[in-house]
Amino acid sequence: MAVRSVGVVSPQRMVFDEPLRLKSGGVLPRYELVYETYGELNAAKTNAVLVCHALSGSHHVAGYYEDDPKNIGWWDNFVGPGKPLDTRKFFVIGVNNLGGCYGSTGPKSIDPETGEPYGSRFPFVTVEDWVEAQARLADRLGISEFAAVIGGSLGGMQALSWALQYPERVRHVLAIATTPKLTAQNIAFNEVARQAILSDPDFHGGDYYRYGVVPKRGLMLARMIGHITYLSDDAMAEKFGRALKHGAFRYSYDVEFEIESYLRYQGEKFSRYFDANTYLLTTRALDYYDPAAEYGGDLAQAFARAQARFFVLSFSTDWRFSPARSREIVSALVHSEKPVSYLEIESKAGHDSFLLEHPHYHAAVRAYLNQVAV
Amino acid sequence: MAVRSVGVVSPQRMVFDEPLRLKSGGVLPRYELVYETYGELNAAKTNAVLVCHALSGSHHVAGYYEDDPKNIGWWDNFVGPGKPLDTRKFFVIGVNNLGGCYGSTGPKSIDPETGEPYGSRFPFVTVEDWVEAQARLADRLGISEFAAVIGGSLGGMQALSWALQYPERVRHVLAIATTPKLTAQNIAFNEVARQAILSDPDFHGGDYYRYGVVPKRGLMLARMIGHITYLSDDAMAEKFGRALKHGAFRYSYDVEFEIESYLRYQGEKFSRYFDANTYLLTTRALDYYDPAAEYGGDLAQAFARAQARFFVLSFSTDWRFSPARSREIVSALVHSEKPVSYLEIESKAGHDSFLLEHPHYHAAVRAYLNQVAV
Numbered sequence: 001m002a003v004r005s006v007g008v009v010s011p012q013r014m015v016f017d018e019p020l021r022l023k024s025g026g027v028l029p030r031y032e033l034v035y036e037t038y039g040e041l042n043a044a045k046t047n048a049v050l051v052c053h054a055l056s057g058s059h060h061v062a063g064y065y066e067d068d069p070k071n072i073g074w075w076d077n078f079v080g081p082g083k084p085l086d087t088r089k090f091f092v093i094g095v096n097n098l099g100g101c102y103g104s105t106g107p108k109s110i111d112p113e114t115g116e117p118y119g120s121r122f123p124f125v126t127v128e129d130w131v132e133a134q135a136r137l138a139d140r141l142g143i144s145e146f147a148a149v150i151g152g153s154l155g156g157m158q159a160l161s162w163a164l165q166y167p168e169r170v171r172h173v174l175a176i177a178t179t180p181k182l183t184a185q186n187i188a189f190n191e192v193a194r195q196a197i198l199s200d201p202d203f204h205g206g207d208y209y210r211y212g213v214v215p216k217r218g219l220m221l222a223r224m225i226g227h228i229t230y231l232s233d234d235a236m237a238e239k240f241g242r243a244l245k246h247g248a249f250r251y252s253y254d255v256e257f258e259i260e261s262y263l264r265y266q267g268e269k270f271s272r273y274f275d276a277n278t279y280l281l282t283t284r285a286l287d288y289y290d291p292a293a294e295y296g297g298d299l300a301q302a303f304a305r306a307q308a309r310f311f312v313l314s315f316s317t318d319w320r321f322s323p324a325r326s327r328e329i330v331s332a333l334v335h336s337e338k339p340v341s342y343l344e345i346e347s348k349a350g351h352d353s354f355l356l357e358h359p360h361y362h363a364a365v366r367a368y369l370n371q372v373a374v
Numbered sequence: 375m376a377v378r379s380v381g382v383v384s385p386q387r388m389v390f391d392e393p394l395r396l397k398s399g400g401v402l403p404r405y406e407l408v409y410e411t412y413g414e415l416n417a418a419k420t421n422a423v424l425v426c427h428a429l430s431g432s433h434h435v436a437g438y439y440e441d442d443p444k445n446i447g448w449w450d451n452f453v454g455p456g457k458p459l460d461t462r463k464f465f466v467i468g469v470n471n472l473g474g475c476y477g478s479t480g481p482k483s484i485d486p487e488t489g490e491p492y493g494s495r496f497p498f499v500t501v502e503d504w505v506e507a508q509a510r511l512a513d514r515l516g517i518s519e520f521a522a523v524i525g526g527s528l529g530g531m532q533a534l535s536w537a538l539q540y541p542e543r544v545r546h547v548l549a550i551a552t553t554p555k556l557t558a559q560n561i562a563f564n565e566v567a568r569q570a571i572l573s574d575p576d577f578h579g580g581d582y583y584r585y586g587v588v589p590k591r592g593l594m595l596a597r598m599i600g601h602i603t604y605l606s607d608d609a610m611a612e613k614f615g616r617a618l619k620h621g622a623f624r625y626s627y628d629v630e631f632e633i634e635s636y637l638r639y640q641g642e643k644f645s646r647y648f649d650a651n652t653y654l655l656t657t658r659a660l661d662y663y664d665p666a667a668e669y670g671g672d673l674a675q676a677f678a679r680a681q682a683r684f685f686v687l688s689f690s691t692d693w694r695f696s697p698a699r700s701r702e703i704v705s706a707l708v709h710s711e712k713p714v715s716y717l718e719i720e721s722k723a724g725h726d727s728f729l730l731e732h733p734h735y736h737a738a739v740r741a742y743l744n745q746v747a748v
Contacts, residue, residue, distance in 0.1 A: 024625035124625040184610035184633040185602065191634045192598045195641075198627055199591040201575055217573040221595065224566045228559065236558035242664065249662060251398035251498040253572055253654060257661065259558040260565045267569075280627060287631065288623060290616065 006038040006080045006087050009063035009073070011103060014140055020098075020133060023288075026123025030112065033137050034103030035059045035095040038079060039087035041143070047374035048143045049090045050134060051075065052151030052158035055226070055282050056274060058102040061094035062087075077357040084365040089374060090147060098133050099125040099281040107277030108209060118277075120206030125281055127154070127289045131161045135169065147374050148172035149308075152354035153321065154282070157289045160329070163306040164291055172372055173306075174365065176313045177354040179325035180299050180332070181290040186320065189229055190283040193222035197276045206277055215276045220267035222279055227266050232317035232350030292332075299332035306333075310340040311368045313361065315353035341368065380412040380454045380461050383437035383447070385477060388514055394472075394507060397662075400497025404486065407511050408477030409433045409469040412453060413461035415517070421748035422517045423464045424508060425449065426525030426532035429600070429656050430648060432476035435468035436461075451731040458739040463748060464521060472507050473499040473655040481651030482583060492651075494580030499655055501528070501663045505535045509543065521748050522546035523682075526728035527695065528656070531663045534703070537680040538665055546746055547680075548739065550687045551728040553699035554673050554706070555664040560694065563603055564657040567596035571650045580651055589650045594641035596653055601640050606691035606724030666706075673706035680707075684714040685742045687735065689727035715742065 011034050020028045036059050041048060051061050053074070062073035062080055079085045079092055096104040099122065107122040114121075138146070149170050151159040156178025162170045182190070197203055200218030204211055231239075240259040255261045295301040310333055314326035323344045333340040345361045347353040353361070385408050394402045410433050415422060425435050427448070436447035436454055453459045453466055470478040473496065481496040488495075512520070523544050525533040530552025536544045556564070571577055574592035578585055605613075614633040629635045669675040684707055688700035697718045707714040719735045721727040727735070 024623075026625075181616065183607060184614040184616065184631070185605075185607045187616070187631050188598075188602045188610065188633050188637055191631075191637055192595060192602065194627060195598065195638070196570065196595055199595070221566060221570055221573070224562075224569065225599070228562045228566070231559075233557060233559045236562065240558040242555065242558065242561070249398075251400075251658075253568060253658070257558070257561050257565075259562050263562055263565055264569070284625075284627070 004080045004082045005076065006063040008066045009036050009038065009060075010065070011036050011059060013103070014137055016133075016136055018136070020129070020136075022123050022129045023126040024124035028098070028105065028123065031098060031105035031133070032103075033095055033098070033105075033133060035093055035137060036061060036063075036073075038062050038092040039090055041091040041141075042374065045143055046145065046147060047089065047091050048138070048141075048146050049085060049092050050138070050146050050149045050162070051079065051085070051092060051094045052130070052134070052149065052155035053094065053097065054151070054153035054155045055279075055286070056270070057155065058100065059094040059096040059104070060102070061092065075355065078362070078365070084362045085150065085369060086366075090369070093137075093141070095134055095137060097125070097130045099278055101275030101278040106275065107206070107281065108275050117209040119209055120277075122277060122281070124284060126285050127157045127161050128165060130158055130285070131165050134158075135166055138169070144169065146170045147372055148174060148369070150174040150176070151178070152176040153178055153351065154286055157286075161289075161291065163308040163310070164302060167305050167307040170308045172311065173308045174311045174313070174368070175326075175329060177315055177318055177321055177326075177351055178329070179321040180292060180329050182287055187287050189225055190287055193225050194280055194283055196221035196225070197280060203276065206280075208276070214271070216271045219271035219274060219276050219279065220264075223267040223270035223274075224263040227263055229320045230350060230352045232319060232348060234317055235349050235352075238348065299328065300335035303332050303336040303338055306336070306338055310338060312340060312342045313354075313364065314344045315347040315350070316344060317348055318351045318353060320351040378454050378456045379450065380437040382440045383410050383412065383434075384439070385410050385433060387477070388511055390507075390510055392510070394503065394510075396497050396503045397500040398498040402472070402479065402497065405472060405479035405507070406477075407469055407472070407479075407507060409467055409511060410435060410437075410447075412436050412466040413464055415465040415515070416748065419517055420519065420521060421463065421465050422512070422515075422520050423459060423466045424512070424520050424523045424536070425453065425459070425466060425468045426504070426508070426523065426529035427468065427471065428525070428527040428529045429653075429660070430644070431529065432474065433468040433470040433478070434476070435466065449729065452736070452739070458736045459524065459743060460740075464743070467511075467515070469508055469511060471499070471504045473652055475649035475652040480649065481580070481655065482649050491581075491583040493583055494651075496651060496655070498658060500659050501531045501535050502539060504532055504659070505539050508532070509540055512543070518543065520544045521746055522548060522743065524548040524550070525552070526550040527552055527725065528660055531660075535663075535665065537682040537684070538676060541679050541681040544682045546685065547682045548685045548687070548742070549700075549703060551689055551692055551695055551700075551725055552703070553695040554666060554703050556661055561661050563599055564661055567599050568654055568657055570595035570599070571654060577650065580654075582650070588645070590645045593645035593648060593650050593653065594638075597644035597648075598637045598641040601637055603694045604724060604726045606693060606722060608691055609723050609726075612722065673702065674709035677706050677710040677712055680710070680712055684712060685739075686714060686716045687728075687738065688718045689721040689724070690718060691722055692725045692727060694725040
């Protein structure tokens with residue numbers, strides 16, 4: 001951690017009093033965004049890079065907190081001095097998305113109108129709304145143009161959307177392990193996770209805060225389902241296989257197999273810190289995202305207005321957003337005559353690969369970002 | 375239905391007073407099996423075929439009931455006069471497995487010791503126990519040897535197990551869309567489904583019968599997860615894609631996409647008729663099955679004692695039990711110098727293919743069974 005870490009970091013907060021009109025028709029009259037920055041903004045303000053987070057990520061991308069040194073940013077292996085996204089060259093920004101549960105205004109924030117948590121009254125937010133909010137933050141930081149916007153998975157959708165919503169404000173897009181839209185199967189997994197939460201008696205229609213409970217069972221199940229889709233079949237086989245917890249079957253519904261122990265642990269841990277309403281909102285944002293929809297499904301046409309250069313990366317064993325989905329993006333960009341590089345990384349780790357320190361993957365990003373002028 | 379159906383059928387019941395010692399160490403002192411038969415047992419009793427059912431199947435394999443003509447057997451397209459498993463040639467038996475919820479002794483049956491449903495006291499049952507119980511039923515029907523034992527998915531595991539537990543009692547095994555053991559990913563899906571049921575407040579530790587409730591939410595979630603794994607990504611894309619229920623987004627957690635409507639409908643329907651304890655027991659039987667385990671993982675060695683001829687079938691888009699899993703079976707049989715035929719069927723429908731009327735699949739089974747001597 002020490003040598004190549006950005007070191008001690010502090011979250012910052014920005015208050016926005018201009019109402020934000022959302023794609024859903026809702027309005028947030030006032031909101032706050034919590035964010036972190038790493039590196040230094042140069043005098044010309046041309047070296048800023050925005051890192052967009054995925055489902056369970058946050059603004060805490062890299063480094064650690066002085067009072068909580070074990071709380072290391074979720075992409076610390078990727079962002080820092082000498083790392084693929086090098087903070088000696090770039091000024092990196094991480095933002096907790098609207099609707100999140102790490103400090104930006106979200107369902108568990110106090111609604112000034114009622115003095116209670118928003119809960120079920122928090123409006124639906126979309127990828128496009130997040131980009132809009134991020135753009136306003138950039139305005140306030142005096143950043144008129146990003147050298148790059150980078151994200152994996154749902155973060156990749158935001159990076160793509162930046163090129164469409166603010167073509168003149170982003171020079172490079174790195175879209176990693178992502179997709180131009182969810183498939184029926186992707187939506188199906190989200191739906192089961194949502195139903196697990198919505199049907200938990202402790203959900204109370206989204207207003208569980210006032211009962212002093214959380215829909216823990218539902219959140220656990222949602223996270224367990226998620227984890228199955230983040231790992232490849234092969235990675236699970238290699239890591240757990242049919243290994244037994246107790247050496248022999250006990251004929252019980254308690255843990256028999258190590259994979260069960262892993263899933264329960266991940267689910268339980270997640271249910272202690274993640275907000276169920278944020279989970280619901282975020283999976284819906286995933287479902288809704290489809291930039292080609294307003295062009296009759298023609299993604300190439302959707303990309304026509306983009307001005308960025310694109311680097312699209314996928315991982316061979318990712319079955320959540322498979323390489324084929326990345327190739328759809330590449331194909332649309334090619335047909336729209338946009339500059340695009342594409343790399344499919346051989347990796348055993350499935351969708352999770354984008355978060356891991358994989359030499360070839362990191363080398364490729366490093367090489368790409370090395371040639372980005374600032 | 376009319377022309378090639380076995381027509382009106384009636385379930386039968388057999389009571390067994392000899393205790394059944396189970397692999398788990400438990401004992402069922404007395405139990406009943408409900409079964410159906412189609413066709414006629416020949417004088418030499420050499421034309422009997424056992425059809426083994428999968429997770430949600432039953433003894434009602436073909437035909438319909440006089441008082442419930444819409445209740446058609448789950449494999450009616452496969453079993454009947456002139457169908458792949460031709461009841462003009464074969465005497466076909468379907469049995470509801472022990473622990474089931476369609477009439478054979480199971481968790482919702484009355485435990486004679488307490489006068490209450492077994493519930494949480496019902497012992498764990500395994501694939502091997504089912505085969506043992508089926509063998510006893512065969513004894514009582516005077517069937518010393520099956521012309522064939524046939525099953526898909528979990529039913530295929532039983533068919534394989536027949537060849538190992540009673541090598542001299544089965545001449546042909548048709549193992550369809552199955553696997554020699556579950557992977558970590560397979561177990562993971564089962565585990566999430568189980569946790570959905572176990573964590574449902576209406577589960578009451580398995581003794582929900584006495585409270586007059588069922589863990590409906592858990593069963594719904596379990597079935598929804600199941601359905602995702604039964605269908606291929608492609609089949610889901612083709613059948614549902616991103617089609618919307620209401621033509622436009624409503625920004626809601628109600629049904630937005632058709633796939634959500636389908637999953638909820640399937641889950642809700644299932645939760646009305648299937649017993650949660652049976653679901654739990656059956657998924658555990660799936661997890662536990664591993665005939666190679668007692669041979670240090672050497673499946674070829676496990677097959678050494680088999681005397682049957684094998685026909686192994688898989689479906690190209692089945693990602694629950696992929697063709698690679700069938701090839702493991704084939705490879706072990708080949709290395710054990712057993713007679714085996716293998717066919718991978720091109721099908722879009724995923725794991726569900728084994729239940730569907732697919733011309734090439736049905737023709738292949740028909741051709742194979744044509745050459746089975748009776």
